[in-house]
Amino acid sequence: AQSVTQLDSQVPVFEEAPVELRCNYSSSVSVYLFWYVQYPNQGLQLLLKYLSGSTLVKSINGFEAEFNKSQTSFHLRKPSVHISDTAEYFCAVIPNTGGFKTIFGAGTRLFVKA
Amino acid sequence: GAGVSQSPSNKVTEKGKDVELRCDPISGHTALYWYRQSLGQGLEFLIYFQGNSAPDKSGLPSDRFSAERTGGSVSTLTIQRTQQEDSAVYLCASSLVQGDGYTFGSGTRLTVV
Numbered sequence: 001a002q003s004v005t006q007l008d009s010q011v012p013v014f015e016e017a018p019v020e021l022r023c024n025y026s027s028s029v030s031v032y033l034f035w036y037v038q039y040p041n042q043g044l045q046l047l048l049k050y051l052s053g054s055t056l057v058k059s060i061n062g063f064e065a066e067f068n069k070s071q072t073s074f075h076l077r078k079p080s081v082h083i084s085d086t087a088e089y090f091c092a093v094i095p096n097t098g099g100f101k102t103i104f105g106a107g108t109r110l111f112v113k114a
Numbered sequence: 115g116a117g118v119s120q121s122p123s124n125k126v127t128e129k130g131k132d133v134e135l136r137c138d139p140i141s142g143h144t145a146l147y148w149y150r151q152s153l154g155q156g157l158e159f160l161i162y163f164q165g166n167s168a169p170d171k172s173g174l175p176s177d178r179f180s181a182e183r184t185g186g187s188v189s190t191l192t193i194q195r196t197q198q199e200d201s202a203v204y205l206c207a208s209s210l211v212q213g214d215g216y217t218f219g220s221g222t223r224l225t226v227v
Contacts, residue, residue, distance in 0.1 A: 043205065043218040043220040044207075051213045100145045104159075
């Protein structure tokens with residue numbers, strides 16, 4: 001079985017500051033890793049994913065996440081946030097050995113202040 | 115269709131009534147999922163359908179909940195004798211292959227009064 005822990009339920013940050021949203025997972029098998037974003041009053045959207053290869057993956061809007069196998073982590077970072085990044089962010093895993101059921105973390109609400 | 119479509123977007127129902135929530139996935143996506151998102155909580159897995167295989171119903175919280183997927187496309191989630199604790203946003207998602215991630219619909223906000 002898999003589990004995902006997002007260590008911070010809320011992260012307030014000032015505009016243009018850097019941010020890190022933490023995600024740790026537990027799994028007895030190898031997994032694919034995802035970050036999803038949910039903007040206010042919208043559905044969830046895939047932000048980025050790690051399947052294999054380079055452990056650093058990037059999104060089109062400046063976020064990046066690094067897969068660390070030894071620490072079983074997949075933290076999400078952005079060097080300079082904007083007001084428009086205010087949203088809830090969900091870390092998720094799915095076993096890469098078959099099956100389609102994704103396990104989601106509880107979410108981290110990022111609040112960017114002017 | 116271009117995206118995952120869910121209807122209705124909002125539903126207010128009286129306690130004890132039955133409700134049906136509809137999901138129209140992306141055309142060609144073989145896998146379809148239902149999740150529930152309650153206020154201040156994460157996503158709770160309910161059920162998923164994969165092709166012609168038997169659905170994984172392991173997340174359904176009680177026998178009041180059921181779902182079907184007709185013709186490998188549209189899915190309906192039915193909640194019988196609704197209770198106040200059923201109030202939540204019900205999210206549907208679909209995917210084609212495992213590594214693609216999910217495409218979510220906008221959800222149905224269910225309020226049981």
